[in-house]
Amino acid sequence: MVSAASTIANNQPVRLGMVGGGQGAFIGAVHRMAARLDGHYTLVAGALSSDPERARASAEELGLAPDRSYGSYEEMAAKEAAREDGIEAVSIVTPNHVHYPAAKVFLEAGVHVICDKPLTSSLKDARQLAETVDKSGRLFVLTHNYSGYPMIRHARQMVAEGALGDIILVQAEYPQDWLAEPIEQTGQKQASWRTDPARSGAGGAIGDIGTHAYQLASFVTGLKAESLAADLHSFVDGRQLDDNAHIMLRFAGGRAKGTIWVSQVAPGNENGLKLRVYGTKGGIEWVQADPNYLWFTPLGEPRRLITRGGAGAGDAAARVTRIPGGHPEGYLEAFATLYTEAAAMIRARRDGSALPDLPLPTVHDGVDGMRFIAACVASSRADSAWTRLDAV
Amino acid sequence: MVSAASTIANNQPVRLGMVGGGQGAFIGAVHRMAARLDGHYTLVAGALSSDPERARASAEELGLAPDRSYGSYEEMAAKEAAREDGIEAVSIVTPNHVHYPAAKVFLEAGVHVICDKPLTSSLKDARQLAETVDKSGRLFVLTHNYSGYPMIRHARQMVAEGALGDIILVQAEYPQDWLAEPIEQTGQKQASWRTDPARSGAGGAIGDIGTHAYQLASFVTGLKAESLAADLHSFVDGRQLDDNAHIMLRFAGGRAKGTIWVSQVAPGNENGLKLRVYGTKGGIEWVQADPNYLWFTPLGEPRRLITRGGAGAGDAAARVTRIPGGHPEGYLEAFATLYTEAAAMIRARRDGSALPDLPLPTVHDGVDGMRFIAACVASSRADSAWTRLDAV
Amino acid sequence: MVSAASTIANNQPVRLGMVGGGQGAFIGAVHRMAARLDGHYTLVAGALSSDPERARASAEELGLAPDRSYGSYEEMAAKEAAREDGIEAVSIVTPNHVHYPAAKVFLEAGVHVICDKPLTSSLKDARQLAETVDKSGRLFVLTHNYSGYPMIRHARQMVAEGALGDIILVQAEYPQDWLAEPIEQTGQKQASWRTDPARSGAGGAIGDIGTHAYQLASFVTGLKAESLAADLHSFVDGRQLDDNAHIMLRFAGGRAKGTIWVSQVAPGNENGLKLRVYGTKGGIEWVQADPNYLWFTPLGEPRRLITRGGAGAGDAAARVTRIPGGHPEGYLEAFATLYTEAAAMIRARRDGSALPDLPLPTVHDGVDGMRFIAACVASSRADSAWTRLDAV
Amino acid sequence: MVSAASTIANNQPVRLGMVGGGQGAFIGAVHRMAARLDGHYTLVAGALSSDPERARASAEELGLAPDRSYGSYEEMAAKEAAREDGIEAVSIVTPNHVHYPAAKVFLEAGVHVICDKPLTSSLKDARQLAETVDKSGRLFVLTHNYSGYPMIRHARQMVAEGALGDIILVQAEYPQDWLAEPIEQTGQKQASWRTDPARSGAGGAIGDIGTHAYQLASFVTGLKAESLAADLHSFVDGRQLDDNAHIMLRFAGGRAKGTIWVSQVAPGNENGLKLRVYGTKGGIEWVQADPNYLWFTPLGEPRRLITRGGAGAGDAAARVTRIPGGHPEGYLEAFATLYTEAAAMIRARRDGSALPDLPLPTVHDGVDGMRFIAACVASSRADSAWTRLDAV
Secondary structure, eight states, rough: OOOOGGGGSSSOOOOEEESOOTOOOOOHHHHHHHHEEETTTTEEEEEEOOOOHHHHHHHHHHOOOOOGGGGSSHHHHHHHSSSSTTTEEEEEEEOOHHHHHHHHHHHHHOOOEEOOOSSSSSHHHHHHHHHHHHHHHHOOEOGGGGGGGGHHHHHHHHTTTTTTTEEEEEEEEEEEOTSSSSSGGTTHHHHHTOHHHHHOOSHHIIIHHHHHHHHHHHHHOOOOOOEEEEEEESSSSOOOSSSSEEEEESSSSOOOOOEEESSSTTOOSSSSEEEEEEEESSEEETTTTTEEEEEETTSSSSSEETTTSSSTHHHHHTOOOOOTTTSOOOOOHHHHHHHHHHHHHHHHHHHTOOOOOOOOOOHHHHHHHHHHHHHHHHHHHHOOEEEEGOOO | OOHHHHHHHHOOOEEEEEESOOOSSSHHHHHHHHHHHHTTTEEEEEEESSHHHHHHHHHHHHHHHHBBOOOOOOOHHHHHHHHHOOEEEEEEOOOOOHHHHHHHHHHHTTTTEESSSSSSSSSHHHHHHHHHHHHTTOOOEEEGGOOOOOOHHHHHHHHTTTTTOOOOOOOEEOOOOOOOOOOGGGOOHHHHHTOHHHOOOSSIIIIIIIHHHHHHHHHHHOOEEEEEEEEEEEOSSSSSSOOOEEEEEEEEEEEEEEEEEEEEEOOOOOOOEEEEEEEEEEEEEEETTTEEEEEEEESOOOOOEEESTTTTOHHHHHOOEEEEEOOOOOOOHHHHHHHHHHHHHHHHHHHHHHOOOOOOOOOOHHHHHHHHHHHHHHHTTTOOOOGGGGGO | OOOHHHHHHOSSSEEEEESSSOTTTTTHHHHHHHHHHTTTTEEEEEOOOOSHHHHHHHHHHOOOGGGGGGGSHHHHHHHHHSSSTTOEEEEEEOHHHHHHHHHHHHTTTTOOEEEEEESSSHHHHHHHHHHHHHHHHHOOEOGGGGGHHHHHHHHHHHHHHTTSSEEEEEEEEEEETTTSSOOGTTTHHHHHHHHHHHHSSSSSSSSIIIIHHHHHHHHHHHEEEEEEEEEEESSOOOSSSSSSEEEEEEEEEOOOOEEEESOOOOOTTTTEEEEEEEEEEEEEEETTTSEEEEEEEEEOEEEEEEESTTOOOOOOOHHOSSOTTOOOOHHHHHHHHHHHHHHHHHEEEEETTTOOOOOOOOOOHHHHHHHHHHHHHHHHHHTTOOOOGGGG | OOOHHHHHSSSOOOEEEEEOOOOOOOOHHHHHHHHHHTEEEEEEEEOSSSSSHHHHHHHTTTTGGGGOOOSSSHHHHHHHHHHOOOSEEEEOSSSSHHHHHHHHHHTTTTTTEOOOSSOOOSSHHHHHHHHHHHHHHEEEEOOOOGSSSHHHHHHHHHHTTTTOEEEEEEEEEOOOOTTSSOGGTTTTTHHHHHOHHHHHOSOOOOIIIIIHHHOOOOOHHHHHHHEEEEEOOOOOOOOSSSEEEEEEEEESSSSSSEEEESSSTTTOOOOOEEEEEEEESSEEEEEEEHHHEEEETTTTOOOEETTTTTOOHHHHTTOOOSTTTTTTOOOHHHHHHHHHHHHHHOOOOOOOOOOOOOOOOOOHHHHHHHHHHHHHHHHHHTTOOOOOOOOO
């Protein structure tokens, strides 16, 4: 039952650095737990905060050697590249606008990059980052962590194998409620940068969580949106970026349609990512808060509840399953799966072997996400006109 | 616990006739059970089918006197109006295109009308029917039966009392799967007329179930849509009317937005009507298949599950609750509530007393539903342009 | 989809009387709704209350002719038996201690009996009633209403067809919370008689709801308990009868074991009847509060959710299904199914045709229930010693 | 939101050894993931298997230095105790019968012990181990991992604070299905030792999972069972130990009663641990498979769903919560919480500071679990006679 994911030889863990993720941050701590769970990484360096005192205190708490706690990512990239035992990979867990410049210096220093989403704070940056990655020959992994869930992997396998027939409908939603009040005006750190166009980019909720929903829908179905019609809105007075979005979608290369609803102002929704996909022969339903379950609804038969680790789960799920059915895995495990798969890639590079075929989100998926944001903004400004994603 | 609804004196049940609902029909049998449950009606006459043999056999099965089984609704209206003991009310349960002409003759004959939805097969008919009703002085009840559920009544009360704050979001959906295959081509009776523009009108799924979703959203929130943007589609080859619709909404008289998704081709969805309403202070969620539960999600507090007959249910729910919490009531009970409330109105007319204040759907709600259909069709034809409901 | 149950010719409805069920009663109103739903009965006579004024007012409210509202069931039996158009059947909906004497006079007057559960207030009465029924040649139906649910009928069919393999485990529970406080001391009518040994019998919760749980388990599995070990308790000070019971069971004719937990003092449980049955090849789970669903869990395969009216439901369920899947039926529909099946039996007697083979609970099932109560009481008094049901 | 649990300074991780847990084992890998997640341990030594080749291969895979992969736990204890950088703690993850001898040598060598459950394979061993622990002055943590779940910590806090009133009922169950067939006869490793009295002890399912259920019930309520009546059974032919148990309980120091059902032969149950506790003022319900939710059912109020990381969760839960509500934590996180709390204890010992007050299961809880097993076996042999736990 314990899969390869957790038993890959870890006698040479990947030497990892981190940019961002100092005390008070949320996602940095998540990345560190994800990196630790399967034992494939050692965190050895960091530029953990732009505030020097916080950077130092954070590094000490994490047990970093003082000389590997850096004041800036530029310094970190330069000095680590010069060390024999320098970092092999870096996790970038800053606000969005730092992703591109930070990734650039590490890629150019020969360091693989694991980067939080959305890819950047502008589509222009995203395109340049993609070019930089392609030129660098380094690995770039975008942590669309929800694609690491075993039942999502199984859903993807089912669609690919035709269990649903031709896909016709993709219904995604991602409601939250943590921005229902103007907490960014009270200095709440997470809220402040996410509602600030300078740091977040043109998208508020659509960037923060809409890109997750869109990536997940694409990941499972293999479909890209051709065009969309969006109605973005800020329900909280004074908020500069959207905190709710209604989006209709038409997918390329087929006849599928769909919708995405994202909200950060819907009371009672903690983190309500949900995906439903329907084809001519059946449907699937998955809810992130209860991630060990996948409903399969074949047309004309009783609904079936497939469980992680259970009899109905296939190979793709099994490869990323750590413990038996009924012993729930969660958010951190799915996140850790991306890290573990990234480690497998990094090790392949290390010893020159062939890259394993793993469905990790790439920089190009990140560009797709930025196109999604740009198209949402453009459509909404044009009174929800249908807008092609390749035209933004 | 047993409410007034079931204990109103029924020593003078309402004399009821029925148009449509012969053998093989679905909704006619539902209306009859709904009329019987609380004991306020006696079915005494019918024009049950346009097929004379089926009409006769159906009437016999239902125990109607042979001389009160009519060959046409016109004949029925004329003869019943002439009887001392003629019907006081008629239930019209035919395909949509018959609603208007049938209702007209009964209203003009002085008979109250209980009519299935959608109101008519065209907005023009709907407007004329509304005029006819207003002129007639007779009662007209449109059986948007989902508004009879106790937890929907409670949701409406909560919104009205401000428990949710200002309403900002209305997310409704109504997926089914029974038309996932082209069963209308096999002669299936329910499917045949619902997919035929001549009998159904301009709307397929949006008429059959979209009007339910829209009515329910309006009923609970008290809001009407100002404009909408719709993307209608027929996924089944050769189908003339929409079997799936994605609709974005902007509501009048406030800042609320929303979406409605309706589908009859989404495998695994039997009758998935679901309503979520969010305000600045809290939200509610209700699922028709599990109608005895209402989630209330006050911002910043644990979710609460309010149950029909339970401690959290208020007056509006209690008035239409028959049995204690944990003893589930279902679809027929909600339907019966409309009939019982209609009986209370009819009796008030009978003895000249003041009409009770009951939230029964009216002919004007029916016109709103037809506007909704027309706006969906118009918007979809205009590539999902925002379309005002008062402009169709 | 609308089954035979609701379309049996009702041009000669069964003439029904009622004993008990006056204003303020709960179960009497339920019986009346159940009798009305499918249109097979006309309530024409009653001895609705032992309080003459309440009896008169109740009869008026129900539209009974004044001369058929009786002061006692003895009078009613005598006078109705003497009428040409006298009642064919009587519903007995009184406290338990009245069931036997009332049923006796009606049976001896040639009237079929529909009786609420538990059968009587003592095992001795139960045995005498069974003899009386057998001698009378009249029909006797015990309203273990939960056995009328379509998904329970389907569960029974699945067990009978071997879908679960050999049955090994039967886990039933029936928690409620309405007696968590000593409301019988405040004069609450339902609580008063149910906690009074003189009217209720030797069992409190085990009689009121434990017999339902036991009957349901037997109904679905076809198994009878051979012996049981029980721990009964009254958690509320001053209460004379059990309000909680833990019961271990060993079933006859096989190797199955099981437990029943019943409680009326478990906060948060409205009416939590739940049944789980496991065999060597699979299991089933059913929860009364959500009665339209039946889980089927075949060993080594994904769980399947069978729905009333859905693709997985078989013949036995279909026969008692009124409306399509996703349109929930509830408690009253299940209750009505017993009435409708009873009507089919009564009509068969009326015209001398063969009795249909319908799984209606009989007087002998009622005796089994009284044995269950007696064995629980005896075992508990003997410090939970295993006690044979055929030894009490 | 990220709690102290994950941010305790980890610059001096605890040096950890492991006994058992070689390739093919289940629970050893779980302990290692649990030890890694929060970064407070470094695994540096092991006696991973009694099979030398498997031990070596396992150690290499885990990156242990070859000279710290030992052939026996005795050798490991001796050699590690002699090293300056020897292990501070050892995880014992062998079959039950090895727990006592292995723990003894490490405790006597001055090494803290983290041990899987049940404590030993006999009550006698358990008592001797408790004495050994008490004499040793070393820490001993028993990994009843389910007590590490945040919502279980919250439940415990609620009971302690009186939110439920006086506890009257404790309903626990733990059904599984993985032993529904005689897989031990096919050589399945997990099944083989668990069904073998020599390695598992006198209890089968009651030892493997029954002790979890009993510990959890005690942990949440603070109540110990005074006596119990049990019916143990092996449904699978040829199985020597119980695979199903029905247990009735009476708790000490109060008036509470309860039941525990454990099964490993109930198809469809993967790992169905469920706990319900009812008091005079309210109840709670928790299901292990969905561990981020806790139902709170105050008498006479709507049910409330408290979520990990949500508004209703209190201090005790917050202390062991890593990520926000809606981002599910699972089995490994709960397990990791025990490890992280153990690390806090070990570090306190390391630097001589006061031991933090943490609710970790102790060796005495382990003795209680062994008493529970012994009492179940004794009662079942005495035809389910009530048996005191302090009399075995």
